[in-house]
Every structure is written in C-alpha cells, then in structure tokens.
Amino acid sequence: MSGPSDIEEVVHEVEEAVVKVARSRGLPKAIVAVCVIIAIVLSGLLLATRYGVLLPQGRHLIEARANDLKLGRFGRLNIEGLSGDVWRHFALRRLTISDEKGVWLEARNLNVSWHYAELLQRRLHAESITAQQVTILRRPTLTPKQKSRGLPVSFDIDLIKARLELQPAFSYRRGVYDVTGNLDVQRRGRGQRGRISAASVLHAGDHLNLQFDLGKNLPLLLVADAHEARGGALAGALGLPADQPFDLKARADGKMSSGKLAAVATFGGAKPLEMRGAWTPEGGQASGRLDLTASTLTRKLSGRLGPEALFVITGARAEPGLYALSARVQSANLTVLAKGKGNLGERRTGPKGLALTLDTANLSKISGGPQMGPARAVGILTGTADDARFVGTAAVDRLKLGSYGLDRISGPVQLTRKAGVLSVKGQASGAGGQGTGVLAAILGAKPSASFDAQRLADGRLSLRDLEATGAGLKVQASGGRGLIGGLNFKGRAEVSNLAAARTGAKGSASATWSATQGGPGKPWTLSADAKGAGFASGFAELDRLLGASPSLSAKGNIQDGKISLASAELNGAAVKATSAGVLENGALKFKLDWSADGPFRAGPVEITGKARGSGAITGTLAEPRADLLADFDALDVPRLPLEAAHMTLTCMRRPDGSSGLVTLAATSEYGPAVGKAAFRFPQGGVDLSDVAIDAGGLKASGALALRRSTPSSADLKIMLSKGAFLEAGQVTGAVKIIDASGGPRASLNLRAVNAVLPGSRVAISTGQLTADGPLDRLPYAADAKGASSNAAWAFNGKGVISQTRPGYAIAFDGMGRYGSRDLRTLETA
Structure with missing residues (x-):
C-alpha cells in the first residue's frame, strides 16, 4: 500500500466481503455480520493510524498536539509546516523553543528520516536529522531542575548535519558553523557515545571536535579539541572572553580500571582550566585547578567559594577490591576532605566508610539567606552510589536573623540515599541566643528543633516529623505518605512570651495547618487558621483595629511553583480584610x-x-x-x-x-x-x-525631598487665599532648598496683601518675609504693616531661625510702630 488511495481500495474489498457473508446461509447471519463489522473497524483503525497522518488534517492534528509541549527546564516547543510521511521521512518548515522571554532557539527546514518500528524495542533510530539553519538567539532562562527518571528509550542518530548560528546574546560574538556528527544514547543511563564536529564558516581554521564513549563497562574515551585563533563564539558560549585566542585540549581514555586524563584550556595568556591524572589497577592520582572568575558561567560561584578551586585525589590498592583513598577539594571559602577505603570504579566505600569533613569560613556566602559565619560538618560516608549513608554532626556559628542572633547552632545529622529516596534526619540546638523583637522573644537563648524529611524518587518532598521549641515557641508537625501515594503534612504552632518583644505587647497566638497532595504531579492543597488570645502587638492603633482576639484563615494550593491563594480573611475588632490571587513564575x-x-x-x-x-x-x-x-x-x-x-x-x-x-x-x-x-x-x-x-484656599506645587525627616531639597510655589487658612487677602511666594556641600541651604520669599488670619482682629495690609542661608541657621528679614482693632502697626527687622531639638528657635532684631508709639529692640529677642 502506498498512500491514502489504498484505504479506499481496502474498504471497498471489505464491503464486498460483507455482502457475500450476508448472503451466506451456512452461518447465522447476525454473528457473521458482527465479526465482519469488527474486522472493518480494526482495518480502519490500522489504516487510519498508518495513513491518516499523511492527510492534511492528520498533520494539522500532530502540529496542534506538539505545540506548547513542555521540554523540561528548557521551555516549550512550537512547530510549523509539517510535511511528508511522519512514520518514515518528514520535514518541518520551522521549529522553535521558547521560555517566558520568548523564542531562544529556532530551526528552519528540518528533515528527519527514521524507523518507527524500532520504537517497539524502545529504540529511536534516525538515519539522519538535518537542518538548513539552527539559530541560538540567547541563553534560556532555565526553570528549576526536576528529578530525572532517565530516558525511556535509546537514541541512535546516524547523521546530524546543520548550519549553526550563535547570536551575540548567547556567545558575545556572532558565530556560524557547519556541524556534523552522530549520537547514540542508551536508555536508563546505560551509557552514551558520539562525535560532533563544528567548523567555522566565518573564520577558517576555527573548530570544535568532540568524541566521547562513556558506556558502562566499556573503555572510557573523551576527546575534545577547540581552537579560535582570535577568539570567537565558542569561547563566548563558555562564558570566556570572545576577543582573545582560545584553545581547549582534553583527553581521557582507558578502561574504568586503567587510563589517563589531561585537560587544559587557555585564552590570551590565562589558563582557566588545568587537569591531569592517571590510574592503574594498583592505584592512581588526579589533580586540577579551575579559575572560577574566568567565565561568566562560574562567576557567581566564585562569589560563593572564592576565585579558584583546587582538587587532589589519590588512591593505592589496600586490599582486594578496595583502595586507600584521599581527596581534597579546596577554595578560599570551602574545604572538603575525604579519607578512607573505597572503590571509585564500583562507586562504593569499604565497610568502615570514608571520613568526610566540610569546612567553610562563611556559610551565608554559599547558601545565601540569613547571615551565618563559620560552619563545619564531620561524619562517615558508607555504602554505594545507589545505597549511601552519611552519619555525623554539623555546626554553624554566628547565625543572625534580623535583630536576633545565635552564637552557635549544632547537632547530629543523618543522610541516606536508597532507591532514589534521599532522607534527612537531624537535631539542632542553639546557644547564646540574644537580641530584640519578636524572634528574640519567642526563640530565646536556647531554641531547639528536630526534623525528619525525605525527597522521594519522583522528586516530591515529604516532611515526616518536625518539632521546635523556644522561650515562647512550640511547634509540632507530622506528615507521611498514604497507601495510594498521596502526601500529607499537618501541624500546630503556639507563640507566647510576646511581652518580651515590645513594650505593650502581650498575650499569645496559635496556628494550625494541613496540607495534602493526591499524588505525583498533583497540587498541594493547603489550609491554615491562626488566632490570638489576649493579644496585643504594642502598637496602639494596630491593637485597636485587631483587638484581643484577631483571627486569620487562608486556603490555597501549590503546583509546579504556582501558588494559588483561593481565599484569605483577616478579622479583627475594627478591621476586616480579604485577599485572593496567584503567584506564578x-x-x-x-x-x-x-x-x-x-x-x-x-x-x-x-x-x-x-x-x-x-x-x-x-x-x-x-x-x-x-x-x-x-x-x-x-x-x-x-x-x-x-x-x-x-x-x-x-x-x-x-x-x-x-x-x-x-x-x-x-x-x-x-x-x-x-x-x-x-x-x-x-x-x-x-x-x-x-x-x-x-x-x-491653599494652592501649592513643586517638589520636596526629605532625608531623616528633614528637608534636603525643595522647590515649592505657594498661594493662600480666602479659605481655611485666611479669612481675607492673599499670601504668595516660593520656597527653595538645595543640598549644598556644607549642608542644605534655603531661600524664602513670601508676600502678603490684605491678609487676615482666621479668628484674628489683625490684618496685614502689606508684608514680606525673605530668607537666604544655611537651613540649620537661616538668616531672615521681615517687613510688614497693617492694622488691628485698636490701631495701625508696622515693623521691620531681621534675625535667625535655628534648628533645636525639638523644634526651632527664632531670634529677632528690629523696630516698629504701634499707633503713635515707636518700638525698638534693645537686644536680640
């Protein structure tokens, strides 16, 4: 059969068979008819599956199903212009991968030749995958890494061929390469091998050649050779300077029990990478150095660990199947030591395990989050890569959370990894707790906690037990896994000793919560309720609104990093608030x-x-x-x-x-x-x-800047007319403050005409107030005349307005007239 026309031919033949059977008198017609109908349906399904995708409607359906398909951490797939036989040889006019910022990879005129029947053997075999143009526009924004279950099928690609373009947003300099290669990746992590060659189109001689064979129980082979005479996109793609000569030479070969490795990378006169080692059945050694500041890809890591990382690993045969191992990884802010008997090839330790020590001078640099000082973990690692166990102790000094701090927090810790499940169990005891505020009040001098948690094989987190106590804190929570794979977590927290947090604070508060997850890939459903008892925060206005028994309730769910708040409600004595919404990406x-x-x-x-x-x-x-x-x-x-x-x-x-x-x-x-x-x-x-x-009656416009509650700059225009601040007349003017080297300077110019203050019997017929100078000692001059209910008046003079704590002090020297009397200051008033 060669195409859709064969479908009509087969259906016609089946119809003729139905007619013949219906005319037969040798079998009950009903049974025969049913059997023939079933045959028609099965034939139709088979033919539709094989040839339906050759029809335009079938190809459109495939495009619709493929579009917006999530590709792990890398984004979502979109395809256009599907043509050809999907089961043998097909083409795509355009393929893109997008993240939340848009398209970051684009391929045009993609052609695939493959053998669909080999999928029955869990093997995807492609004779060739070619593309006229593949463009990497920029670096993708990767989503958080999820637990990998391994490839469900093996990949075997005989030929990969494409014109690859790297844009400056990805590699700092544009690069165009002719890429060829092949690839064989075995399912479930059983090994991979392949060859990739990239020859520069823009700069003859620049290239990348990569060959690898990392199959299990096979000779090890890894060869990498990259060269750019004047720098280029290959160096830029690695985060290295793209304007300096770049070379990379790396080779590791031999059996898992015997071989050697060497690697060196250079750009300009620098060597960001150097590695060398060799191993035999009697033992071996390896050492290396990595400059973490050289590449933008590792520069953030250099801020955590230090400018470079060094490592040394040695081993010598100690007894049958075991080697005396010693390893040291060191940077400015982290040192890792390992010593004991084990077998690196078989990825297992001896019966007594490996002694591990981890030291850091500043844990907060590595972990981020709250301020933490030196930290140390010491213990014994035993088992294999698939069944490992670490038992030891950990301690952190100088932990600080806001205004609360601990001199030290320490305790035993146990980590196990078996069948893909990572379990963490431990205790933590604090010492030297001190500070101010809520945390200091509820945690106190010696808080303590115990925990038991798991990271399941499917990537989910299960918190099985949690207890915490402090001077005013008590937390009890538990969780686990149900019979059908669901997870749950519920608990209760009580907070007291609030009087120690702030003057006027008192009472207590309690909260309960529960969380459930139906199974892998399903959302966590959460609910929480909190209530105060005799509660006071110490803030008078807030306490009036909340009252002594405020309550808070919330419901929502979490899935794939998306937090959905279905409802949240706060009820107090004089306030009520509700909220709902979503936090996603x-x-x-x-x-x-x-x-x-x-x-x-x-x-x-x-x-x-x-x-x-x-x-x-x-x-x-x-x-x-x-x-x-x-x-x-x-x-x-x-x-x-x-x-x-x-x-x-x-x-x-x-x-x-x-x-x-x-x-x-x-x-x-x-x-x-x-x-x-x-x-x-x-x-x-x-x-x-x-x-x-x-x-x-007040009109004001302009700008104002305050620093530490004091004006540091201003440019305001003011006009007062009849209203709340004047019964009659008008006051106009401008205020300017500039931030000068010796401190803020101010200039003021206000004019009053027939101004009468509310409730006053004094009118200002004309008046002017000017000032210019330092704001903390502002010289001013005043000139005004007017009338009261008894007589006319006038005055003029000058003085200084000085800042005091609190308020201002005004000094005045001048003269004036009230009725027929002349007035003069004899000393500064």
Missing part, C-alpha cells in the same frame, strides 16, 4: 478588599467614621506593584476637615527604591479639595515630585 496577581472602623490617626490627620478600600498587587516578587483604592467617611485635617474622601495609591518597588503616585479627592466646607504627588523612597528618605494641592 515570580509574577504577582492578587486582589484585596478591606474595611475599618475609626477613629484612628495617621500623623496630624485623624480618620473618623468608616474606611474601606480595594486594590490589586501585581508585578513580580523583585519589583511588586500595588494599586490601592480607599474611601474615608471623614478626615480631620487641622483647620480643614474633609468628608467623603477618596484616595488612590500606586506603589512600585525598583532596585533604586520604591516609587509611585498618590491622589486624594474630598469635599470640605470651602469646596472640593484635591491633591496629588509622585513619590520615591531612596535609601534614608522620601522624594516628592509633581506636587499639586488645591484645598481650602
């Missing part, structure tokens, strides 16, 4: 609603009645964005009470500080009141720009 999508009963204060402003609002939290964990809406029944601003106030707040966090925009609209007895400002929070202060206020 670092992206935030949460909504929230809240309401509160006044009165409560925010600086000089008192909020009375009810307050309510809604909003959303979006952006990413690194750069979150909050868009909040709030409505207040009343805002008691000094001299300007506001009602029906509506506020919007947008806040975004950036690497150089948070920034955003705030607006406020309300009503007052003087008419509408509006205000807005853009803000930014650099370290140690706040910057306000695009300030615009129009409320109660």
